[in-house]
Amino acid sequence: MKKIIEIDNISVNYDMDEETIKALNNVSLDINKNEFICILGPSGCGKSTLLKTIAGFIIPNEGNIYMNNQEIQTPDKSRGVVFQEPNLFPWYTVFQNVAIGPKLNNRSQKEINNICDKYLSQVELEEYKDSKVFELSGGQKQRVAIARTLANNPEVILMDEPFGALDSFTRKKMQIMIRDLWNKNNSTILFVTHDIDEALLLGTKIYVMRRGEKSIVKSYDIDYTNRLINNPKESVVKEEGFIKLKEKILSLLEE
Ligand SMILES: Nc1ncnc2c1ncn2[C@@H]1O[C@H](COP(=O)(O)OP(=O)(O)OP(=O)(O)O)[C@@H](O)[C@H]1O
Ligand SMILES: [Mg+2]
Structure with missing residues (x-):
């Protein structure tokens, strides 16, 4: 698999008047071609900060971030961003x-x-x-x-809770659409969400984030999205493996 983005132990702080907010701590991950990475975590754990750093809007305080072996220093059209609000x-x-x-x-x-x-x-x-x-x-x-x-x-598409403002019916339709687009265009996507089902049904890999000394607490390789491409009628959400993984992630987030 061709590595496109390499994130090497980055941390991001926001300096406020009275305090420094440690928004992202010691994050390392790679984005490989054709991956559909879902970043899952509760509000305030640093998901948008991570996405903005990959996009090049924020330079990390510590660590390094590269695209095709070149340090990311500014936004670039090779990394397309879709925000929660369409702008x-x-x-x-x-x-x-x-x-x-x-x-x-x-x-x-x-x-x-x-x-x-x-x-x-x-x-x-x-x-x-x-x-x-x-x-x-x-x-x-x-x-x-x-x-x-x-x-x-773009070589990589970064999406920050793009379906967060939509009703659940529209959201489900959009999930099917984005999975098809990813498949048809051989895209590479990093997708931020706080919906566990959405992450499990779309991603080829999930990173679970939490507030703390290490922002990413766990990663999982999954394959439900490819199975749904091959058989859209398969009801994977009812499978024991799916339910168990969902419970495991939920307990991680609640710790
Ligand atoms: N521009 C900023 N200035 C100061 N603090 C910020 C800024 N942006 C984010 N923060 C703080 O950094 C932390 C992480 O924020 P971030 O927006 O990355 O979280 P998030 O996981 O995307 O949350 P949400 O799910 O609510 O969108 C939060 O405590 C937030 O208040
Ligand atoms: Mg956010």
């Missing part, structure tokens, strides 16, 4: 929002059209191409944000 340009159409990246890359109009069509169809929004952002539902907006990130063809 679209409200006065642009769906197409214009997705076209931003390819336009900045000086692609020809024909290439821009092809790229936008491809990814809008992958998120099932072809028909909404000319709609204004304010005309869309929350789930549709998040799909535009995903298409916009994919249109940059």
Whole structure:
């Protein structure tokens, strides 16, 4: 497996007036090509801090972080980010929002059209191409944000609780969509969530995080997502192995 990102024992502190908050402590992990990594942990354990550090928005206080053997120092389009809130340009159409990246890359109009069509169809929004952002539902907006990130063809996609604001029915549909996208595009994804089921059903690997001297307390290699690609009707959530692993992770988080 080709290693894309290497995180070597990083820690991140936030300096406040009166105190220093140790947000991320002694984290080491690799992101390999085609992995779907889920970062799971309770509120405040440093998940977003880890994602922002990988994205290049934050430089760690200790340790090193590399992409393809080069130190990450600034944000870069090779690492696409999808946030919990879609952050679209409200006065642009769906197409214009997705076209931003390819336009900045000086692609020809024909290439821009092809790229936008491809990814809008992958998120099932072809028909909404000319709609204004304010005309869309929350789930549709998040799909535009995903298409916009994919249109940059990033080497790694970083997603910070992208479905956190959605109702459970829409969320389930989005999970199926993101699994299909990952599979179809041979993507590499790091996905932050605090939903254990979501992590188990999407990831090929889970890192469990907690507040403390070592932010990552455990990792698990799993395969439910590939099984669901091969057989979408399989009800893995009812399997003993799935239930046991869920309980194990829950007890880790409650310790
Ligand atoms: N910009 C900041 N300045 C100061 N403290 C911060 C900042 N960002 C995060 N923190 C603190 O760092 C810790 C980790 O925050 P972080 O946002 O990484 O957690 P999280 O796991 O993403 O939580 P959530 O699930 O609620 O999004 C928290 O105590 C938080 O209050
Ligand atoms: Mg967060």
